[in-house]
Amino acid sequence: MTAVHHLTDRNAFLLRGDGFAYALAVTPDGDLRHLHWGGPLEPADVAALLADDARDFGSNTWSSPRAHAEELVAHGGRRLDETALKVEFADGVRALDLAYRSHTVSADQLTVRLADRHYPFAADLHYRVRGGALERWTTLVNDGETLVALDRAYSASWGLPWQPRWEATWLAGMYAAETQVTRRPLGPGRLVLESRRGIPGHAAQPWLALDAGAGDEAGAVWSVALAWSGSWRLAAELAYDGRLHVTTGVNDFDLRHPLAPGTSWTTPVTVGVYTSAGHDDLTDRWHAYERRFVVPRPDVVRPVLYNGWEATFFDVRPESQLELARRAAGLGAELFVVDDGWFAGRDDESAGIGDWTPDRAAFPDGLTPLADEVHALGMRFGVWVEPEAVSPDSDLFRAHPDWIYQWPTRPRTLARQTHLLALSRPDVRTHLVEALDALLSSAPIDALKWDLNRPLTEASDGVGNGSVWLAHVEGFYEVLDRVRARHPDVWIESCASGGGRADLGVMARTEWVWPSDQTDALERLSIQHGYTYAHSPHTMMAWVTDSPTYLTKREIPLRFRFHSAMTGLLGIGGNLAHWPSADLAEAAEYVAQYKQVRATVQYGVMRRLSGAPDDVTALSYRSPSGHQVAVFAFAPSVRHLRRTVQLRLRGLDPAAVYVDGATGTRYSGALLMHHGLRVGLVGDYASELVVLDRA
CATH class of the missing domain: 2.60.40.1180 (Golgi alpha-mannosidase II)
Known part of the structure; x- marks a missing residue:
């Protein structure tokens, strides 16, 4: 089946994927009209869509055109609905008037160019069919000789068909209680989910599902997500007459991004998934999309992991780590990770972040002897890093105090006693690539746990070439991509104080994520339940830790703790040096049992x-x-x-x-x-x- 059809006689486009169709058309006036997103259609059906004019403008007080009938809702004219694009030209005009100019079609991709009728400014709307998902993004082009300021630049507007009622499902939460399934009737007005933290955050996932009362096995469901690891916004606007549209993209909070003459900026990808078969099938489609098109090494079974954070905290010494490694290997663990505390100056959280060299007092010969011992036990070896942060008490900060986000006339904000490095700056990005390359080259390191424990504040890098809310995330992606290119065999876990950065953007560059610092097995059930609505279990790390648990102080039997963690990627994080022999023997049986079912758990139908x-x-x-x-x-x-x-x-x-x-x-x-x-x-x-x- 051809994925993209251009119906030349009607100047319309029909995109078809696994179980869905999406249609749009150019009007005689040159506007780009949204026609359909939902179940499969044939090219011959587009004529009926064009005849069924859903652009009803209503009274003079309503938005015109209505947002659900436009492909890109741009600020200007009588558009009063939620818009996806807002700019300011050099002469102070803050309105757009976009018209169709051209298009290109390939096997699975469509690009439509809209250009302003007066200014040399264009928006290229990109569409790509990915199995049962549709990816969309926009490239904004300044072809003029003066600067254009982007005040809002969302990835796409999604128009949904009329339904008699709507219900919304999203994943809300907080630190140590992330991804709680939240379901509410959607009334007239706007449902806004967002993060202003510089990371996706713990309060909500950049993911939303909408339906008219669908169940697990039946009913139509539309779902939208954003592949962006920074501040984001997702708004579902329902009019009183039942018309619904969704906009999603980078958050316009404090945005103001200058687009210089002759340059362009491309938004992150937003992904839409439709099903006619209920929430079970919606989950299947999101899992299939991640496994096939997003996550690296999609067909490789993930290892059983041991991490020593809750066992030793900052007291990281070779002898205690080796004792833990021996016991972890005895249980059947396959990857041993040394967490925070292995590097110079790191006796507590007050110093050391930014100097990624081993503590010479604890590791006089570097990490190689410990890594070799771990390898000899039959496990891979990994370490924890937090490359985007820097401690004021560190060699890096003393050498480059200008490398952080800061306002020259305002106090600096500390979080977990660190500042945030300005990854918007090329010199900072180059330094991080070289520092991580040196670390990974200094010892046989097979994995990194990449953490971030603070939000973005003082959004100025001292250079001022653009919005750091955008540039930091793009710099983060660049550093990750360059490190992976130099060390393609290294596996990376994404963490941000738990589940603060678990999105499609970071998943494209890491093997799995840490969905929460909450390791209480009972609390984890609801976290994992919500997480797997949107993400595949093969991206979800879960630990078995000590009882009573670290955060809740709850006593939970070993059996329950293991079974809870076995529903995702099995990790162990308890102080094995204190486990009695009976618990170690029982744990080894659970690990062996997990290995018998892990391919089913990680890649099966849930x-x-x-x-x-x-x-x-x-x-x-x-x-x-x-x-x-x-x-x-x-x-x-x-x-x-x-x-x-x-x-x-x-x-x-x-x-x-x-x-x-x-x-x-x-x-x-x-x-x-x-x-x-x-x-x-x-x-x-x-x-x-x-x-x-x-x-």
Whole structure:
């Protein structure tokens, strides 16, 4: 099936992907009109779309044209709805009047150029079909001889078809409680999700789903996300007559980005996913998109990790790290990561960030001896870094105090006792690339945990060539890309005080993310539940830590802790030196069991089993081949009169037979889906893992 059709007789375009279609057309006046985003259509259907004029302008007080009928809603004229583009020309004019000029079509990509009718300014609208997803972004071009200021430059406007009612689903939260599923009816007005922190932040994911009451297995759902690792904004505006449109892009908070003569700027990619088959299929489509088009090494099974942060905190010494490594290897871990505290001056969080050389008192011969020992134990070796930050008490800051974001006449803001390096500056980016290259070349290091523990403040780099809100993220991407090019075998984990930077932009450059500093296994269930609405489990790291847990002080059994972490990428972060031998032996069994199902968990089809009682969390994973099914069930406390739950599975072959490997019990797929799988949950912090193999 051809992805992009240009219907020359109607000057219209039809983009078709897996299960969706998107259509737009050029009007006789040269405007670019939005026609359709939803289920599949044929080219012959476009004539009916053009005849069904949805641009009803309403009364004189309404926006004209209506936002849902335009491809790019630009500020100007009587456009009173939420706009995606606003500029100021050198003569003070702050309105745009864009008209179609040209287009180019390839197999899966369309670019339409809109140009201002009076000024030498253009907007190139890009579209690319990616399986069941549509990527969109915009390139803004100043072809004139004077500066143009970008005050708002979103990636796209998304027009949705009329529905009798709308419900919105998004992922809200806070530090240590990220990605909580939030679902609300959408009333007239604007729902605004955003971050102004310079990173995507903990309060919300740059992701939104909209439907008219869809369930897990049925109903149309539209979803939009943004691939941007900085401040962002997503607004869904619903008019009283049921017309809905969504805009998303970089946040225009404090933006004011100058576009010099003869230059252009390209927005980040926004991604739209549509399904007619409910929220289960929406999840499948987002997971498939990430695995196929976003994350590096998409087909490589992720390793079992050990990280020593909660075991030693800043007290990082070779002998204690080696003892932890020996015990981690004994459990079956495959990657050992030394967290914060390994570098010079790092006895606590007051100093050392920015000087990425080993503490000579602890590591007189560098990291190579420890890395060699870890490799000899059969594990890969990684270290924690926070390259974008710098401590005032560091050699780097003393040498280059001008390399941070700061206002010359205002106090500097510390966060976790660090400043933020101005990655908007080429000299800072070059320094970071060289410093990380030197670190990775100094020892056999296989992985980095890349952290950031502060927001962007004092948005000035002393150079003033553009908005640092944009330039910092672009500099961050450049540094990551250059380091990966020099060290292509190094794996990178993204972290920002937990889940502060877990977006499609950073996922394109890292193997997985750390979704939260919350390692309490019970709290993690809701975090992981929400995270996997938008992201694949093969990007989600989860640790088994000590009991009582670090943040909540809650006592949780080892079994529950492991089962919770086994629903994503299994990591271990407890102080293994203090674990009794019985716990170590039990843990090794869980690691071995995880390795039997991890390909299914990481790359299979996930289902949230919502038919369980409210106090039970249950989910299943079906392997890509369909030959293995892993079912997890959790309950914080089980009443005596309900010692088991009946879980109705979804997505199985009703004619197939599935065998419980632990008991030998055989079930038909039809029985498991229509009657259910009985899972025993007894006592407090009860959990079960049932593995079914297709006979």
